Amino acid sequence: MAYPVPENELQRLKALQELQILDSARQPEFDSLVVLAQELFDVPISMISLVDQNRQWFKAVAGLAIDETEREVAFCNYAISQGRPFVVPDTALDDRFRQNRLVTGDPKIRFYAGVPLALTPGVNLGVLCINDDGLDRSMLLD
Secondary structure, X not given: OOOOOOXXXXXXXXXXXXXXXXXXXXOHXXXXXXXXXXXXXXXXXXXXXXXXXXXXXXXEEEOOOOOEEEHHXXXXXXXXXXXXXXXXXXXXXXXXXXXXXXXXXXXXXXXXXXXXXXXXXOEEEEXXXXXEOOOOOHHHHO
16 A cells, blocks of 8 residues: 655654654653543544654554554555645545555544644644544534
8 A cells, every 4th residue: 555755754754763752651641632632523533643664653542452553554644744634534435545454444444634743844743633433524623
């Protein structure tokens, strides 16, 4: 599966490594943010995803019992590459995602919305995102 890569990928990865945040311990401040997003948008899954070279690692996650996925299945690639909010109302109808194992299997993601997290303008390290398993919630993000 192909995914977009930001033009400044090397700069982005260098900045992410310099922060030394990958694989760091959970922190209540980050956990509180994803729980708040989960509650505000009434979705089962919310996370702060940091996109590394070959994986996305979750600094905080609510509603999902994993800490990372391989980068090739990360919806967050699109948000960091575009540098703006990225919404997919129905992943099963979107050619970019319909064969993604996170859509076809558990957790059966059908809705995705993510906002890039920038260290400096244009250097997007990750995404704050919400996911659902069937309901189109795009109207909540307008």
